[in-house]
Amino acid sequence: MRALVIDDSTTMRAIVSEMLGGLGFDTAQAGDGREALDLLESGQRFDLACVDWNMPVMDGLEFVAAVRARRQWPYLTLMMVTTEGERGQIVRALAAGAHEYVIKPFTPDALASKLVLLGLLPVRELR
């Protein structure tokens, strides 16, 4: 499984990538939605994108909408990574095509639970 971690914070990208690596994912990173789209358009295949909401250049919602509008990556699961304050906007992200969301802060176990729900991890990964 390959995951793309999209966040303008290098720190958060490193943390999420480390968590995903511990769950068996190979990861790549992008600093905003535009960079992430560039990676997708270059032909790299990802099974999962963890998408921060609040980013410069192209934010998470714009990225989700752009991915779904192009219909080139139907296999790509989109998970929003947000703070509690953005929970109210999750409906917009789900309507735009996001599959799931996780609220910062979160633990590796919480992330694993979401990935099991999405069918990207077997249930045995849950502790």
Added chain:
Amino acid sequence: MSLLGAVGAQQVAQIAQEFFAAMIDREPGLLTSWSHGPVTVTDPMHAWVGLGTVPASRLQLTTSADTAGALTRALLSKGEAEPVADDDVVDALGEIANVLGGNVKALLAEHAGITLPEVSRQLPPGRGGVGAGEALFAWRGRPLVISLYTL
């Protein structure tokens, strides 16, 4: 009543402690209320996010540069003696303010926006606006101040 008082200092403490336990320390109990008398932050660094409440408000995190470096190492799972780049420290401190601000904002206004974080050695403009309130913490014995105020 200060803005911090309106949100509830206890709720701010809970948000901060959950964040530190989940993503910084990977164990609970290392961020506690400050109980060592007046706080003096030497060589301070400030990180803040603007909250799109009405009126506009801001959450600000202040700690020493040394502590900011230690927080960065903890976030990135680096050893205590490992060096960290200045850019990493700025990013890490900003992200802490971002997560705290995003969660505190949820207690103030559901549909308000949040700005991208800013980090500086200087206090941000507008500091000390209406309803300034501070929550004082000790992280591994080091002082850490969370301020919440309207602009």
